[in-house]
Amino acid sequence: xxxxxxxxxxxxxxxxxxxxxxxxxxxxxxxxxxxxxxxxxxxxxxxxxxxxxxxxxxxxxxxxxxxxxxxxxxxxxxxxxxxxxxxxxxxxxxxxxxxxxxxxxxxxxxxxxxxxxxxxxxxxxxxxxxxxxxxxxxxxxxxxxxxxxxxxxxxxxxxxxxxxxxxxxxxxxxxxxxxxxxxxxxxxxxxxxxxxxxxxxxxxxxxxxxxxxxxxxxxx
Amino acid sequence: xxxxxxxxxxxxxxxxxxxxxxxxxxxxxxxxxxxxxxxxxxxxxxxxxxxxxxxxxxxxxxxxxxxxxxxxxxxxxxxxxxxxxxxxxxxxxxxxxxxxxxxxxxxxxxxxxxxxxxxxxxxxxxxxxxxxxxxxxxxxxxxxxxxxxxxxxxxxxxxxxxxxxxxxxxxxxxxxxxxxxxxxxxxxxxxxxxxxxxxxxxxxxxxxxxxxxxxxxxxx
DNA sequence: GGCGCAAGTATTGTTGACAATCTTGGTGGC
DNA sequence: GCCACCAAGATTGTCAACAATACTTGCGCC
Numbered sequence: 001x002x003x004x005x006x007x008x009x010x011x012x013x014x015x016x017x018x019x020x021x022x023x024x025x026x027x028x029x030x031x032x033x034x035x036x037x038x039x040x041x042x043x044x045x046x047x048x049x050x051x052x053x054x055x056x057x058x059x060x061x062x063x064x065x066x067x068x069x070x071x072x073x074x075x076x077x078x079x080x081x082x083x084x085x086x087x088x089x090x091x092x093x094x095x096x097x098x099x100x101x102x103x104x105x106x107x108x109x110x111x112x113x114x115x116x117x118x119x120x121x122x123x124x125x126x127x128x129x130x131x132x133x134x135x136x137x138x139x140x141x142x143x144x145x146x147x148x149x150x151x152x153x154x155x156x157x158x159x160x161x162x163x164x165x166x167x168x169x170x171x172x173x174x175x176x177x178x179x180x181x182x183x184x185x186x187x188x189x190x191x192x193x194x195x196x197x198x199x200x201x202x203x204x205x206x207x208x209x210x211x212x213x214x215x216x217x218x219x220x
Numbered sequence: 221x222x223x224x225x226x227x228x229x230x231x232x233x234x235x236x237x238x239x240x241x242x243x244x245x246x247x248x249x250x251x252x253x254x255x256x257x258x259x260x261x262x263x264x265x266x267x268x269x270x271x272x273x274x275x276x277x278x279x280x281x282x283x284x285x286x287x288x289x290x291x292x293x294x295x296x297x298x299x300x301x302x303x304x305x306x307x308x309x310x311x312x313x314x315x316x317x318x319x320x321x322x323x324x325x326x327x328x329x330x331x332x333x334x335x336x337x338x339x340x341x342x343x344x345x346x347x348x349x350x351x352x353x354x355x356x357x358x359x360x361x362x363x364x365x366x367x368x369x370x371x372x373x374x375x376x377x378x379x380x381x382x383x384x385x386x387x388x389x390x391x392x393x394x395x396x397x398x399x400x401x402x403x404x405x406x407x408x409x410x411x412x413x414x415x416x417x418x419x420x421x422x423x424x425x426x427x428x429x430x431x432x433x434x435x436x437x438x439x440x
Numbered sequence: 441g442g443c444g445c446a447a448g449t450a451t452t453g454t455t456g457a458c459a460a461t462c463t464t465g466g467t468g469g470c
Numbered sequence: 471g472c473c474a475c476c477a478a479g480a481t482t483g484t485c486a487a488c489a490a491t492a493c494t495t496g497c498g499c500c
Contacts, residue, residue, distance in 0.1 A: 011483080012286075034451070045485060050452090054271055058278030060371075066232075067452055067491050082368040089309040148302040151280075152372055231453085254481070265454060270482085287461050287482055 011048040014038075015055055022061055022072055023161050029074035033062060060159050073159070080163040081211055083156050088204035090153055091137065094144035095184060095200035096193035106143040110185045113139060117181060121174045130168035136181055140188070140200070166214040167207065180206060231268035234258075235275055242281055242292055243381050249294035253282060280379050293379070300383040301431055303376050308424035310373055311357065314364035315404060315420035316413035326363040330405045333359060337401060341394045350388035356401055360408070360420070386434040387427065400426060 018038065021027050033053060039046045057064040064070045075083070098106070113136045120129040141150050157164070167173060180203035187196035238258065241247050253273060259266045277284040284290045295303070318326070333356045340349040361370050377384070387393065400423035407416035 036451075046452095047484060047486095051271070051274055051483095054274050055278050058275050068493095069452065079368060082366055085313060085366065086310060086369050086372060089313045090306060093305060093309045146302055146305065148299060148376070149306050152306060152376075156368070156372075256481075265456090266482095267454065267456095288463095289482065 011044070011051045014042055014044050014048050014052040017042050018049075018052055018056060019059075019061060019158070022056075023158070025162070027072050029072050029162070031072045033070040033072065035069070059155060075159055075163070077163075077212065080160055081208055083160050084204055084208045084211065087153060087156055088201050088208070090149050091140070091204060092197040092201045094141045094146055094149050094153070095188065095196040097144035097146055098140050099188045099191050099193040099196040101145055102143050102188055102191070106139070107189050109139055110136070110143070110188060114182055114185050117178055121178050126168060126174060129174045130165070133168065133177070133181070136185075140184065143188070163211065163214065167210060170210065170214060173210065176206065176210075177203065231264070231271045234262055234264045234268050234272040237262050238269075238272055238276060239279075239281060239378070242276075243378070245382070247292050249292050249382070251292045253290040253292065255289070279375060295379055295383070297383075297432065300380055301428055303380050304424055304428045304431065307373060307376055308421050308428070310369050311360070311424060312417040312421045314361045314366055314369050314373075315408065315416040317364035317366055318360050319408045319411050319413040319416040321365055322363050322408055322411070326359070327409050329359055330356070330363070330408060334402055334405050337398055341398050346388060346394060349394045350385070353388065353397070353401070356405075360404070363408070383431065383434065387430060390430065390434060393430065396426065396430075397423065 018027070018033070027033065035046050035049050035053070038044075038049045042049070053062055053064060053070045056062045057070065061073060062070045063073045102110075113132055117129060117132045117136070120126075120132055141153060144150075180199065184196060184199040184203060187199045238247070238253070247253065255266050255269050255273070258264075258269045262269070273282055273284060273290045276282045277290065281293060282290045283293045322330075333352055337349060337352045337356070340346075340352055361373060364370075400419065404416060404419040404423060407419045
């Protein structure tokens with residue numbers, strides 16, 4: 001398929017390379033990850049690849065079974081829904097904290113992102129909107145300042161990028177989620193934690209409802 | 221300090237051994253974990269120890285810095301509070317789901333645990349109550365059937381056992397939390413998701429309020 | 441023709457040695 | 471006396487080879 005991606009000896013590099021390869025779909029779900037192959041593909045030692053796979057397994061991106069090697073972990077639709085349910089409550093917490101702790105600079109950033117979102121929807125640019133979506137959620141999390149919650153969400157996001165990406169491509173999805181995003185930012189700007197949490201939960205509840213329409217990715 | 225704990229060649233075994241050693245306080249926070257030392261202590265190869273440390277680092281139990289080795293990660297009081305805040309919302313979700321999905325057997329188990337809790341409080345057995353507390357929360361999670369949420373909570377619990385343990389030893393703590401536990405089970409038995417979630421959140425909010433009293437563990 | 445069986449291949453798990461890096465203690469110059 | 475510098479020790483990172491295990495293919499037997 002793809003030739004040697006790059007030469008990176010360090011094991012940390014290999015973790016990043018494999019992770020982004022999975023995220024970008026270069027490695028399909030359930031695809032076997034043979035240590036020797038990856039080691040030549042990335043120009044790293046087998047030990048480095050091995051260490052990277054152990055770490056990625058702990059992150060939940062790959063599955064490793066004794067003496068049978070590693071493969072890209074496939075998250076089913078059911079699991080994607082569960083992930084979003086957890087996201088719903090944890091990001092709700094972040095939104096509430098954000099409403100409590102936001103500085104004026106934080107609010108300015110949030111408003112700026114929503115303004116860009118409006119433009120992206122008007123222009124029909126789904127890709128830009130998807131990126132703005134990511135940035136908005138990240139900004140809310142950063143404003144909330146909950147490092148533990150942030151870590152949990154980052155981990156979950158990593159497992160869900162595929163479903164998330166397919167969701168963004170649904171026609172008309174942006175026009176549905178835009179007002180929800182506006183309401184979240186509004187509530188935070190009003191420094192109303194309960195309303196912010198409710199808005200965030202409503203938004204992700206909507207995501208959960210929509211998820212079945214994208215269907216589970218063709219597994220295998 | 222402690223002599224050779226046991227002989228276990230497999231790398232999975234080493235993960236468990238180190239994990240329980242940290243949980244039981246045999247390895248103190250910030251204590252260095254030298255690969256060679258652990259390898260003789262556990263009778264495993266250095267590679268096995270190394271792999272175990274990588275995995276435990278991903279679990280958040282140890283810290284690893286390039287070329288400087290691993291040490292037991294110390295969770296500050298602030299972080300313990302953040303962990304409980306995340307637990308609050310995620311266990312709230314589990315409680316709500318438990319109220320929706322519980323079978324009669326599930327409810328019987330929950331009632332049985334609360335009955336034992338009552339007895340433990342009457343008898344003043346804090347150790348038994350602490351164990352029942354763990355079992356009750358585990359039972360609620362199991363009843364909720366959310367595997368993703370369960371994984372997140374298990375991970376967070378692992379990082380927090382020390383604070384959790386000290387909390388349980390606070391005098392009078394059991395009498396405060398017992399009615400909260402009863403309310404949680406009551407709500408689940410009434411199959412009222414919203415009330416169950418609110419009860420669980422109230423319980424953990426109480427834990428968060430109490431945490432500062434136990435103070436942060438002496439971090440050297 | 442289908443099924444058990446055995447050899448061969450592919451892949452992972454483990455080991456030991458070596459190289460790279462950090463830490464520690466001492467030494468000399470200022 | 472204090473700081474930069476250097477060397478020795480300790481510790482981690484890397485590598486290649488070996489052992490153990492799972493998978494595959496072909497064969498004989500029923």
